Amino acid sequence: MVRLRSVLGLLRGTDEGRDLLEQAHHWQERVFDRLTEGWSAERRHEFHRSMRDLMDRSRDQET
Numbered sequence: 424m425v426r427l428r429s430v431l432g433l434l435r436g437t438d439e440g441r442d443l444l445e446q447a448h449h450w451q452e453r454v455f456d457r458l459t460e461g462w463s464a465e466r467r468h469e470f471h472r473s474m475r476d477l478m479d480r481s482r483d484q485e486t
Contacts, residue, residue: 431444
């Protein structure tokens with residue numbers, strides 16, 4: 424199984440890969456903005472923080 428971290432490392436190693444990651448990040452931000460339209464800044468911040476916590480916990484489970 425290829426680990427996401429390995430794939431991201433490979434992408435970051437080239438200009439094209441970095442451009443692709445930047446475009447993906449911008450797309451994710453646009454989707455997040457649309458999905459949370461009408462939410463308060465506090466609610467958006469709390470959701471973002473919770474998602475980061477889950478991602479950190481998921482990463483810890485891999486090791």
